[in-house]
Amino acid sequence: MSSYIPIGERERGAMLGDLGLSGVDELFAQVPPALRLDGPLDLPDAMPEMALISHIRSLAEQNCDMDHCVSYLGAGVYDHFIPAAVDHILRRSEFYTAYTPYQPEISQGTLQAVFEYQSMICALTGMDVSNASLYDGATAYAEAALLACRATRRNSIAVSAGLHPHVREVLATYGRFCGFSIETLPLDNKQGTTIIEKLPEGTAAVLVSSPNFYGVIEDIAPLADRAHEAGALLAAGADPVSLALLKPPGECGADIVVGEGQALGNASSFGGPLLGFFAAREKYLRQMPGRIIGQTMDHSGRTAYVMTLQTREQHIRREKATSNICSNQALNALAAAVYMTLMGQEGLKRAANLCLQKSHYAYEQLLQISEISAPFSGPFFKEFVVSLPLAPTTVNEALWQRGIVGGYALPQGGPENGWLLAVTEKRTKAQIDSLADAVKEVLA
Amino acid sequence: MSTRKYSRDHEWVLPEGENRAKVGITEHAAKALGDIVFVELPQEGDSVNAGDALAVVESVKAASDVFTPVSGKVVAVNDSLENAPEQINQTPMEAWLAVIEISDAGELDALLDEEGYRAFCEQED
Numbered sequence A: 001m002s003s004y005i006p007i008g009e010r011e012r013g014a015m016l017g018d019l020g021l022s023g024v025d026e027l028f029a030q031v032p033p034a035l036r037l038d039g040p041l042d043l044p045d046a047m048p049e050m051a052l053i054s055h056i057r058s059l060a061e062q063n064c065d066m067d068h069c070v071s072y073l074g075a076g077v078y079d080h081f082i083p084a085a086v087d088h089i090l091r092r093s094e095f096y097t098a099y100t101p102y103q104p105e106i107s108q109g110t111l112q113a114v115f116e117y118q119s120m121i122c123a124l125t126g127m128d129v130s131n132a133s134l135y136d137g138a139t140a141y142a143e144a145a146l147l148a149c150r151a152t153r154r155n156s157i158a159v160s161a162g163l164h165p166h167v168r169e170v171l172a173t174y175g176r177f178c179g180f181s182i183e184t185l186p187l188d189n190k191q192g193t194t195i196i197e198k199l200p201e202g203t204a205a206v207l208v209s210s211p212n213f214y215g216v217i218e219d220i221a222p223l224a225d226r227a228h229e230a231g232a233l234l235a236a237g238a239d240p241v242s243l244a245l246l247k248p249p250g251e252c253g254a255d256i257v258v259g260e261g262q263a264l265g266n267a268s269s270f271g272g273p274l275l276g277f278f279a280a281r282e283k284y285l286r287q288m289p290g291r292i293i294g295q296t297m298d299h300s301g302r303t304a305y306v307m308t309l310q311t312r313e314q315h316i317r318r319e320k321a322t323s324n325i326c327s328n329q330a331l332n333a334l335a336a337a338v339y340m341t342l343m344g345q346e347g348l349k350r351a352a353n354l355c356l357q358k359s360h361y362a363y364e365q366l367l368q369i370s371e372i373s374a375p376f377s378g379p380f381f382k383e384f385v386v387s388l389p390l391a392p393t394t395v396n397e398a399l400w401q402r403g404i405v406g407g408y409a410l411p412q413g414g415p416e417n418g419w420l421l422a423v424t425e426k427r428t429k430a431q432i433d434s435l436a437d438a439v440k441e442v443l444a
Numbered sequence B: 001m002s003t004r005k006y007s008r009d010h011e012w013v014l015p016e017g018e019n020r021a022k023v024g025i026t027e028h029a030a031k032a033l034g035d036i037v038f039v040e041l042p043q044e045g046d047s048v049n050a051g052d053a054l055a056v057v058e059s060v061k062a063a064s065d066v067f068t069p070v071s072g073k074v075v076a077v078n079d080s081l082e083n084a085p086e087q088i089n090q091t092p093m094e095a096w097l098a099v100i101e102i103s104d105a106g107e108l109d110a111l112l113d114e115e116g117y118r119a120f121c122e123q124e125d
Helices: A009-019 A049-060 A084-090 A108-125 A137-152 A165-178 A220-229 A282-287 A314-320 A330-367 A392-400 A429-443 B027-033 B114-124
Strands: A156-160 A181-185 A203-210 A233-238 A256-260 A276-280 A292-297 A303-308 A383-387 A418-422 B011-016 B020-025 B036-040 B053-059 B063-067 B072-077 B098-102
Touching: A084 A330, A108 A276, A108 A292, A108 A303, A108 A330, A137 A156, A137 A165, A137 A203, A137 A233, A137 A256, A137 A276, A137 A282, A156 A165, A165 A181, A181 A203, A203 A220, A220 A233, A276 A282, A314 B063, A330 A383, A330 A418, A330 A429, A392 A418, A392 A429
Parallel strands: A156 A181, A156 A203, A203 A233, A233 A256
Antiparallel strands: A256 A276, A292 A303, A383 A418, B011 B020, B020 B098, B036 B053, B053 B063, B072 B098
16 A cells, blocks of 8 residues: 555546546635635745754744743643653553554553543542543533533523633534523622622523633532522533642532643643543433543453443434534543642642642732732632733733743733733742742833 | 334334323344443423434443334333333333323324234344
């Protein structure tokens, strides 16, 4: 078999002929003309390998990663420390080259790793069952909305304004095509926490995240009570690192717990790949999207792992599947499993506690600057908002000159000149002090 | 004495009392599906039309729809299957899924009798 099949005039002509098309333009007729390339790509001439390597390297060096700067950027993706062993295990080719590695005869390692991942997610969230992971946090929230609609036979979702704006956009897209409507629950503008005044009739679920987009920790229990009184489910989003310190949402009445799992041993990269986690109470097991790895015994009585629940996925249930996603994020879930195993219960608690202490130190230092104020008074974990006297992007540009990646400039609709900063265990006291000094200088 | 009727989708219908009938899946279907591990039942009060999906039976191999051969309202569901779905493999002709209040008794006439169903299965195999 040839490993490379080139496409020349002859092959192109044969394929177009088979399709009954006159040319490539006709093939792409459905793509709006404005989006089509109207000429060849503007590429430089071919280079010898030596020159090419040096050219590509100089391009790569224009990138900056978290090892070469001090970052306070969070807003969904976080710069936590990743022990070297995580990468060492991920880079074993048995793990990273395998595509759909679920045949139990040859994949006990992968299956066991996913099983451990699920067990640890259940322990962190206080839920009975976790699936093998989803593509990212945003789709996990959307799947939570869909599960709630199936389980309650209702089609309206009450979404906290404190959910990440990207997550809310993804929910709106799913709602538009899967037939659920969205009601927004406002935030108390002093506390920064979700208020439920009245749930509309037919609400399938209340979706809330804690900490929310502004970093504020929500009190899940009363929100869950309000949801349950209305016959709705409570789906809670969570930062898994924060769950080492906070009461698990499962103990606060949540029916589903979802979120972005990147913070567990996955690099920030350029904003992905991410890791959606999804856990629920056992009564919703059959309504859950995705697959679960189960522990069983082989014919000799030895512990073995197999994929279960895939009977409800798209390749078997077609259009009646519980989700249109028929996969999981195995390598990222593996990173999370290795990370959680290495850290252990105590280690994760210590990392979380460092985030808590350091973010509060940064918060206090920044608030000593008279021009800076805090818009929300609710408690926070590792991320918080301050209001600057000028546009946060201006401050960020000045900080970048000093090798500091500043906070996230909040979009309109949030606090004015709101600046969202994330402080993880990686930041040192000296770094936080120089952040405060640098901000003081910029504002002076 | 009412007689059991059969659909070409391998469900049985057992008329009982006035305008009511139990619906289940046949022994042939239960064998073909293999070990049943879960049953998703309808809710009491659901209205169904003949041919609609009434329940989902899940085996280790697949999750399959059970279609109702008759139209009407679901007036009872066999909750005991939730914790003991294996009843369908053990005694398929007793393990009913739901009781339907039939809205059009004429639909029963279009179904097969026992002999007709047996011939249908042989032909299908």
